[in-house]
Amino acid sequence: VAATPPRGVTSAWPDPAARTAAERLMGAALADTHAYLRLSELCDGIGNRLSGSESLDRAVQWAAAAMRGDGLSGVRLQPVMVPHWVRGEEHAEMVSPGPQPLAMLGLGRSVGTPPGGITADVVVVTSFEALDSLPADRARGRIVLYDVPFKSYGETVRYRGAGAEHGARRGAVAVLVRTVGPVSLRSPHTGAMAAYGDTLPKIPSAAVSIEDAEMMHRLTARGVPVRVHLEMGAHTEPDARSNNVIGEVRGRERPDEIVVVGGHLDSWDVGQGAQDDGVGCVLAMESVRLMQRLGLHPRRTVRCVLWVNEENGGRGAKAYADSLHGDVSHHVAAFESDGGAERPIGFQLGVRRVGSDSTDAARLATGLTRLKALAPLFAGLGADQMTDGGGDADIGPLMTMGVAGISHRTTMEHYFDWHHSRADMLDKVDPVELRKNLAALAALVYLVADDPEPLAGPSPAAPRAHGPGTH
Ligand SMILES: [Zn+2]
Secondary structure, X not given: OOOOOOOOOOOOOOOHHHHHHHHHHHHHHXXXXXXXXXXXXXXXXXXXXXXXXXXXXXXXXXXXXXXXXXXXXXXXXXXXXXXXXXXXXXXXXXXXXXXXXXXXXXXXXXXXXOOOOEEEEEEXXXXXXXXXXXOOOOOOOOEEEEOOOOOOHHHXXXXXXXXXXXXXXXXXXXXXXXXXXXXXXXXXXXXXXXXXXXXXXXXXXXXEOHHHHHHHHHHHHOOOOOEEEEEEOOEEEEEEEEEEEEEEEOOOOEEEEEEEEEEEOOOOOOOOOHHHXXXXXXXXXXXXXXXXXXXXXXXXXXXXXXXXXXXXXXXXXXXXXXXXXXXXXXXXXXXXXXXXXXXXXXXXXXXXXXXXXXXXXXXXXXXXXXXXXXXXXXXXXXXXXXXXXXXXXXXXXXXXXXXXXXXXXXXXXXXXHHOOOOOOOHHHOOHHHHHHHHHHHHXXXXXXXXXXXXXXXXXXXXXXXXXXXXX
């Protein structure tokens, strides 16, 4: 006796052919060694890939060549102008009470120090509120250290983002931010700070390892003055040319309808950007490669998009969205993989009202119902949690235009231990987990692209160019 399908899903979906195709993709992915080899080409052969760097250019050419070699359709580069921040030479040491080097990394977008660096006393705070409650001149002419233990990325990252601005408002000459992560082995984690405002002085901003932050905090708590010398050669050059990389598996019935799957090709300028987000790029590339190799063309076209400049600008995501000229009526869904390749657990769906960040509850419910109907196929991989809350940086602009966004999810047990640090290298990627992630992503992308119905109902119609009331 067939189980009654959930409301909103016909008993015919997924049909036997789609089910078989998904199972073939999973089988091929679980036996696959190509994805890991490809990731090692990117990580070991090219290395990290900051926007504006020569290595990002090499990665763009490498990815396009790989897609052509895979036999994908419509392989192309989509031009994007990206910010070009350069770290330069940098170092920091505690000069008092005794000389000790500090493990630091300047934050993306930061200005450098004046030549010769900055030497100043350190004021340690554990929150913005604590900084604001200090006597008016307490931070003036000093270096503010935010020693804020990691709670969640979303909660703690604001000290990296807004630390410089808050410090400048209190007259600080530089800020240090404890690594935004649960663990460091004296490994500082970089990342972008928010753009400087126009009114406050632009002061340098750097991450320090958890160990160094706690050492300086212990000393000041004992009443021992801490003095630090900071030198940073960071600067911003004119915007550089770069490209998103795009390739497709053409749909067999409705080739003009699109399901996007992608990750971001750029990374920070330390480590290899292996988990963030080399794996996301390779998972997207290999998903379409497997479909192409097995001759599995879903009803709709699957478009692999490797965005650039996720880390410090989001210009690649914006360029892709802008290229649609407001018309997402043919975009059925967009998948993003930017949570590493630890054990896969499932997928999160987000559907927003056009032009806003608020949820379109009706379309979300439709989409979740359809995703949950597929979940049993993913139970064997442990990747069958289909929940709401989807939305990552590179599909954000598409979601704001009304496209259903699906985030690939993993346990992220250690993700933030490595994230944006020198430790994010290929050894952190388990080849077995990579294969399981590939199996989950390739199969779900296929099923969403093959579903006769759009996942979350129709995407918003194209705005009319000369509708009533327009001029
Ligand atoms: Zn990322």
